[in-house]
Amino acid sequence: MxxxxxxxxxxxxxxxxxxxxxxxxxxxxxxxxxxxxxxxxxxxxxxxxxxxxxxxxxxxxxxxxxxxxxxxxxxxxxxxxxxxxxxxxxxxxxxxxxxxxxxxxxxxxxxxxxxxxxxxxxxxxxxxxxxxxxxxxxxxxxxxxxxxxxxxxxxxxxxxxxxxxxxxxxxxxxxxxxxxxxxxxxxxxxxxxxxxxxxxxxxxxxxxxxxxxxxxxxxxxxxxxxxxxxxxxxxxxxxxxxxxxxxxxxxxxxxxxxxxxxxxxxxxxxxxxxxxxLISVSQEIRNILLITALSILMIMIVVIYYLSAKISKPIEQLNQSVSEVAKGNLHTKVTIKGRDEVAQLGHSFNHMIDNMKNIITVVSQSAQNVRESITELNTMTQVSATSSERTVVEINEIAVESASSANKAKSAKEQSEGLSEIINAVSAKTEKMSTFALDADHANQQGAHHIHSLQQSNETSKQFIDSTEEVITELGTEIQQIEKIIHTITDISAQTNLLALNASIEAARAGTYGKGFSVVAHEVRKLAEQSNQAAQEIQEMIETILQGSHKAVNQIVQTKENFTEQTKAVKQANQIFESNSTLMNNMKELIDSLHLDMQQVAVRKDELLDLSSYMAALSQQTAVACEKVNNHTDEQLSAVQSVTIATEQLNGLNQELQQSIQRFHFQDEADQLVD
Structure with a gap:
């Protein structure tokens, strides 16, 4: 006032x-x-x-x-x-x-x-x-x-x-x-x-x-x-x-x-x-002029005071409205009648308030969308983290099973070597063949059992690898969804930055009365730039995760191919053990023809040794591949955790943006109750 x-x-x-x-x-x-x-x-x-x-x-x-x-x-x-x-x-x-x-x-x-x-x-x-x-x-x-x-x-x-x-x-x-x-x-x-x-x-x-x-x-x-x-x-x-x-x-x-x-x-x-x-007339005229001038001056001062009051009254109303806006109340309106510059200023002020309400509404909706996207991103990140942890556990189990398979393969190799010694001694100890045949039958049953276990382990490993491939594929799909959301956040940040720039321009046009809003617009613009920067960092992390995921998928595909070959070998070994079991069952009946078949057994023995060596090497390769997959999965888990941290930072920035928006009262009471 x-x-x-x-x-x-x-x-x-x-x-x-x-x-x-x-x-x-x-x-x-x-x-x-x-x-x-x-x-x-x-x-x-x-x-x-x-x-x-x-x-x-x-x-x-x-x-x-x-x-x-x-x-x-x-x-x-x-x-x-x-x-x-x-x-x-x-x-x-x-x-x-x-x-x-x-x-x-x-x-x-x-x-x-x-x-x-x-x-x-x-x-x-x-x-x-x-x-x-x-x-x-x-x-x-x-x-x-x-x-x-x-x-x-x-x-x-x-x-x-x-x-x-x-x-x-x-x-x-x-x-x-x-x-x-x-x-x-x-x-x-x-x-x-x-x-x-x-x-x-x-x-x-x-x-x-x-x-x-x-x-x-x-x-x-x-x-x-x-x-x-x-x-x-x-x-x-x-x-x-x-x-x-x-x-x-x-x-x-x-x-x-x-x-x-x-x-x-x-x-x-x-x-x-x-x-x-002689000059008394002029003095009288001067006095009359002085009295007249003073009278006119007083009248004009009264008129000017009235006109200034009439002019300053809408300015006062406009000042009160600007003060309300400075306090964050965007429900205020000014009603100035006339077509002069002050009335036009009042209309422009009302239009500016409407634009500010629209801008802040858009920013608020954008912030709400960002908040929902952050929530969804958190959920997806948690799912990805859970999936990654499960993948790590499953890959560790695969590694354990692979190590067990290697041990079993080594044991099979040793047994095969022992069988070779037995076969070599068969010629000299035919009289003990029956006893040894029983032992061989027992050992053959154990070998068949181990081969069957290895086959089941290979099937389980294959299932785990398939599951890991699906999980990593789903993770890549989810990360691509996250990338789309990050693009949406980047677009929203750019729009927020543009809206903040427009708000700064409007505040600059408002002069001293828009200075407070200019600060808010600058903060909104600053938050938008920080959101954009965080989104870009998340984008870079996602690209790193995608690259790791692609490498993991490629490694898993190779591991899957190796396991396919291993499965074929295990099936062949199983068939051999089945044949050997049949042979051992008929050994008593065919003891007489043992010498005739020893040559075939020797050949089979060499093949069995080679197969056992191959299985042992394949098991070791499987263990190494599982270790690599485990390392990639750890990297993926770290990347997902980085995404989670970035999401939390983005959520904090979004909360600051929401707090800045809450300074302004631009919604009707009914809308606020609905919210």
Whole structure:
């Protein structure tokens, strides 16, 4: 479960970090771009506002500039200026007309405090009338001098504060008649309406408008009105700049001053803003983006957590099933709905379990077959061992009988020699023939009895040899059956090895989850290879046994042929003894004809000696052959015992294979009960 949580964290954390980095990059980049764009837009907007301020100021001043131009061109003003040296009546009439037009002018332009006319001779006319000192010299005033210096257009004085504390500016225009100066007409304009209008404007971003005179005095300023602003870094550059517009910065105060120059007056009209206020919109947008990004990030983390849980749940189920398989339970199944890779993995896992069950079932059945074959092989080996032991016993008996036959043959030879001596003495002792005939008859009966015993012994030996031949033949047949079983075991081992190899491949495909089964498959494959090696060793032993069996059969066949010849000789000897018995029975009757028959007896005697020698030699050969057969039978018995040991080893390997298979629970309960 912790591993699955780790997988879930490995799935969530990188995506969350990626989303966080992405959102952070988007917020920073977007904030930076929005800040740049907002700053540019705000600057353009504030430039427009400043342009409007400049335009408002310009309109305000332009209105009075044009009005003073019109006033200077009016006939009444010109007549008054030219009537300075005229008669009193003309001068009075001109003064009345000037008074009237000045009154009209002041009524029309509410911000005009005073309108006046100054002649070069220092004559001065002002409406409304104001008490001035007698030594007041209008020609010495700046507005007069500026107007005289600038003949073509009206001029503006620097703003100043009058006695009532009101900011006033003077506009003046010189009048000429040809090249002669008639006078200067001027007006004092109250700037209160302009400053109030400018101050009342909402320029946004918590900024405030500023109007400075050419010398840097503040005409409009929320705190520094009337003070010179050139000492402040923010305004110093703007006043001294030769450009008509621009932006001045105060890095320490983080303020900027956007300004425009007003024509004619050289006023500096602008607005002061805090940079933080200008980019407050971008900061608000950044905050909104941050809140939105965090909200989306939380939502996406929840969604990702849900999706990861949905993905990890089948993986957890698959992990539990793999753990069950690792414990040996092959009854487990996973049920994962869908068509994605995890569902396909679940289907592949179920298919793998089915294949494993089939493989282990086949291996189990093969092991069962091997066990049955081993049991059958043990039985056959035991039968072969028993048969071999019986063969050894019978061959030993044959050897004993052969030795007895040799002794009897030797005794027969000795008796035959004694008979020869008797026959040689017959000629000299005919008078004792009757007595000796009785002894000879008795000896002949004993010889016949021994020959009959030898014949029976030969028959028994022949039966034993036939039985040994049958046993060895049956042993060869049984060994061939064992060889077939060994071939079957070899095939089963090869199939088991192939199935173990396929299981290893399937386990390798399963990765870490198939590692346990890979070890089992490797052990199965190892057991199969050991079974195959043991089967090959048994095969080699069987081939050795078969070769020994073939040699034993050949020796027995030769021995059988020798015994056939021996039997023939024994039969002949028996016939001779029967004839001799008849002869001895008739000896008394034929004693008279003994001498006639002695020659035949001598001949028969020599044949009997030769036959006795031959029987003795044949008996010795039979004993030697029985000893060889006994040796081969011992070798066969050792080989059968080796087969038994190899079978026991194979049985142990099969039990280990069965124990390995029993680790897996792949049969249903009903099948297990049947088993």
């Amino acid at each position: 912790n591993k699955l949580k780790s997988i879930r964290l490995k799935f969530i954390v990188p995506i969350a970090i990626l989303l966080l980095v992405s959102f952070a990059f988007i917020i920073v980049f977007t904030g930076w771009k929005v800040e740049e764009k907002t700053k540019a837009d705000v600057l353009e907007q504030t430039k427009g506002i400043v342009k409007e301020l400049e335009h408002s100021s310009q309109q305000f001043l332009q209105k009075y500039d044009e009005s003073i131009q019109l006033l200077s061109e009016s006939q009444q003003v010109k007549v008054y200026g030219q009537s300075i040296n005229a008669s009193a009546e003309a001068k009075s009439l001109a003064e009345r007309d000037l008074q009237e037009i000045f009154n009209q002018y002041t009524r029309l332009y509410k911000d005009v405090l005073n309108v006046y006319f100054a002649a070069p001779n220092k004559q001065f006319k002002m409406v409304p009338a104001t008490n001035l000192s007698n030594n007041y010299d209008p020609t010495s005033q700046s507005w007069f001098k500026l107007a005289v210096d600038n003949k073509k257009s009206a001029v503006w004085s620097e703003p100043y504060e009058n006695a009532s504390g009101t900011y006033v500016i003077t506009v003046s225009k010189a009048l000429y008649s040809g090249k002669n100066l008639i006078g200067v007409v001027g007006a004092d304009i109250n700037l209160t309406s302009l400053t109030n209008h400018i101050n009342d404007l909402d320029i946004g971003y918590k900024g405030y408008p500023v109007i400075m005179a050419e010398n840097g005095d503040a005409i409009v300023h929320p705190k520094e009105k009337g003070n010179n602003l050139t000492k402040q870094p923010l305004f110093k550059g703007a006043v001294s700049s030769e450009k008509d517009s621009g932006i001045a910065f105060d890095q320490g105060a983080e303020q900027l001053f956007i300004y425009e120059r007003v024509n004619n007056t050289n006023w500096t009209v602008g607005a002061v803003f805090n940079e933080a206020e």
